[in-house]
Amino acid sequence: MNGSIAVLFFSVSVSSCGIVTEKDSGPITIGVSLPLTGPVAESSKPAYAGYRVWAQQVNKKGGLLGRQVELKVLDDGFDEQKVVSNYEKLIQEDDVDLLLGTFSSKLNLPASSVAERAKMLYIEPSGGAEEIFTRGYDYLFFAQPGTSLNVPDGFVDWLFQLPASQRPRTAAYPTQDDPNTKVALREFQRQLGELGVRNVYSKTYQPDTTDFDGIAQDITAAAPDLVVHGAVTADDGGGLIKALQKWQFNPKMMFQTNAPSLMATYPKAVGEGNADGIFTSVAWSARTNFTDNAKFVDVYTRAYGAPPNDDAANAYTAGQALATAVRNVGSLDQTKLADWLHQNAILTISGALEWDSRGVPRGNLLLAQWQDGRLEIIAPEEEKTVAKPLYSKPSWS
Known part of the structure; x- marks a missing residue:
């Protein structure tokens, strides 16, 4: 591993870990925009399902920082202008605590810029186009083992x-x-x-x-x-x-x-x-033996009547990375969360993940x-x- 990356791998099991320094009676809101309508709707819906399974699993184990998590999902219709306005709304009007990424490089390219301007952590489940990672962003991470x-x-x-x-x-x-x-x-x-x-x-x-x-x-x-x-x-x-x-x-x-x-x-x-x-x-297979993968496949299949696909698993992995950072940092401080992910490796249903300074994973598909x-x-x-x-x-x- 790169010398700047901690040797220790952090497990992303849904059991609680880390030092809790923030308490609140309300939920932690996590903002997401997805193309639930439009030309790629059928492909993006498994990603939504993956996020939902992740949130349900986290909440069953006590949530994050002693609070339940709540997804706030907006539909962008696979439109680049709409995805920008959605994330701006989530940040500025809805005042969400955390963000998770959208579907495809086409949408994650502009959406990640909104998050970066707001200095909010942005973990994208898909969107491995090289141009996304050439802008010197500090808060951007890709939740797959490899890029395009x-x-x-x-x-x-x-x-x-x-x-x-x-x-x-x-x-x-x-x-x-x-x-x-x-x-x-x-x-x-x-x-x-x-x-x-x-x-x-x-x-x-x-x-x-x-x-x-x-x-x-x-x-x-x-x-x-x-x-x-x-x-x-x-x-x-x-x-x-x-x-x-x-x-x-x-x-x-x-x-x-x-x-x-x-x-x-x-x-x-x-x-x-x-x-x-x-x-x-x-990026992922139902048949690998990576951490918590078999459990994810079982829970997802029982919930939706069919096994998960790559898009569902990538969304779940993005959630795993987010939860692991929050639990280990012990707060919702966006800069500390990004710094922690840059400096540590984690274990996910897609295998071990670690990132370079651009948020690009060091791994293989x-x-x-x-x-x-x-x-x-x-x-x-x-x-x-x-x-x-x-x-x-x-x-x-």
């Missing part, structure tokens, strides 16, 4: 281990116009280019795109060995796959960002059997692939859930 720049790492490392004759020679790069996916795909192109993979197609489409026929036709004409798709939701992830089926083009390999981790909606969006063979990177209707972990070795990945993607069903 890390998305290609596991996949490219796996390709590098293959014999040269088995690696893809050409690739296509369609992506939604989103800060997170665009950064990830630029890094894919750089890393794969260094492996000698030639870019034969690139295209950026708008978030409200529903017709992928033109993109699929162009990809079919380019006939790449590998398609790397910057997908944000199951809608655009499934939309492109269905369009590729229409044009009867089945790439040898396919990687999609984010969408394949939406386990409740993705298989239906792509069609039965069509998820198999598709790679993605995930998991490489995953759909096999036999399940999202399996391919790497790292100590977390893998299957013996080996599928090299050639099965044909569309």
